[in-house]
Amino acid sequence: MAARVLKGERLEKELARLEAMTQYEKEYEAYAYVCGIDEAGRGPLAGPVAAGAVILPKDCRILYLNDSKKLSEKRREELFEEIKEKAAAWSVGIVSPARIDEINILQATYEAMRDAVGRLGVTPDVLLNDAVTIPGLPMKQVPIIKGDAKSLSIAAASVLAKVTRDHMMAEYEEMFPGYGFAKHKGYGTAAHIQAIRELGPCPIHRRSFIRNFVEQEDE
Numbered sequence: 001m002a003a004r005v006l007k008g009e010r011l012e013k014e015l016a017r018l019e020a021m022t023q024y025e026k027e028y029e030a031y032a033y034v035c036g037i038d039e040a041g042r043g044p045l046a047g048p049v050a051a052g053a054v055i056l057p058k059d060c061r062i063l064y065l066n067d068s069k070k071l072s073e074k075r076r077e078e079l080f081e082e083i084k085e086k087a088a089a090w091s092v093g094i095v096s097p098a099r100i101d102e103i104n105i106l107q108a109t110y111e112a113m114r115d116a117v118g119r120l121g122v123t124p125d126v127l128l129n130d131a132v133t134i135p136g137l138p139m140k141q142v143p144i145i146k147g148d149a150k151s152l153s154i155a156a157a158s159v160l161a162k163v164t165r166d167h168m169m170a171e172y173e174e175m176f177p178g179y180g181f182a183k184h185k186g187y188g189t190a191a192h193i194q195a196i197r198e199l200g201p202c203p204i205h206r207r208s209f210i211r212n213f214v215e216q217e218d219e
Contacts, residue, residue: 013088018061021152024144028126029058033089035124036153037116037134039109040068040161044186045196046179046205048094049105052110052160053120055089056153062086065155068146068162080163083156090156091119092164101208110134116157130154139168153158174200 006014027036033055035040056062062082064075071079084090093115098109113130113134126140130147147154166185172180179195179202186204188194196205196213 002188014063015061017066018063018065018152020033021065021150021155024128024142024151025056026057026149028128028142028179029138031125033122033124033128034128034153035089035117035120036128036147036151036157037113038130038148038154039112040157040158040165041186042105042109042139043188044206045188045192045209046181046186046202047172048095048096048165048204049100049112049164050168051093051109051116051166052157052162053089053091053093053116053124054083054087054153054154055120055122055124057086057088060122060154061084065134065152065159067133067146068158071159073166073169076159076163076166079156079159080202083159087156089120089122090160091116091121092160093117094164096167097204100206102160104208105206107205110136130158134147172204176204195205 007138025034035053035055037053039051052171065079068076093112095108095112114136124139128151129143131143131145132175133141133143144150148158169185170182178199193213195212201210201214
C-alpha cells in the first residue's frame with residue numbers, strides 16, 4: 001500500500017478533496033444511516049447490472065475514493081477491500097441479463113438498487129442516489145447529478161458495484177471463452193461485436209441489446 005503514503009501538501013490536498021465530497025453526508029448527518037447508491041453495467045451488451053449500497057461511518061475518509069470510472073483497475077480493487085472493511089453496512093444487488101430483457105434495463109437497474117438496499121442488514125434513513133429516484137422504496141431519497149463524483153457514499157457504492165460486476169465478467173470469460181468478457185466486461189467494443197457475429201450470442205448476452213448485430217433466427 002505504498003501508493004497510499006501521502007504527506008504534506010499532497011495529503012492536505014487529498015483530504016480537502018474528500019472533505020468536499022461529504023457535503024451531502026453532512027447535510028443529512030442528523031439521520032443515523034445515510035446510504036449511497038450507484039450502479040454499474042447499464043450499457044453493456046452482456047452480463048448483469050449491479051448496484052452497490054454503502055453506509056459509511058460518520059467522519060469516515062478513504063484516501064483516493066472517487067467515481068469508479070476515474071480510478072485505475074488496481075486502485076478500484078484496493079478501495080473495494082477497504083470500503084468493505086470500513087463501511088458500517090454494504091451490499092451489492094445483481095439483476096441477470098434475462099431479467100434485463102424481460103423488464104428493460106431501467107427497471108432492472110431499479111430492481112438491483114432495491115435488492116442492494118434490502119440486503120444491507122439495516123434500514124437506511126436517507127438514500128443518496130446517483131441521479132435517480134428509485135420507485136418502491138419508502139425512505140427519503142436525494143438524487144444527485146454526477147453523484148459518484150460529489151458524494152463519498154455514492155462513490156463507494158460505485159466502486160463496489162463496478163468491481164463486483166468486473167469479477168463476475170472475469171468468471172464468465174472462463175465459462176464462455178472467445179468473447180473477451182474479462183477485457184471489455186461486456187461492453188460493445190468492436191472486438192466484442194465481431195465475436196458475437198462469429199460465435200453467435202451466449203447465455204449472458206442481452207438479447208434486447210444485440211438485435212442490431214445478430215440475426216435472431218431462434219426467435
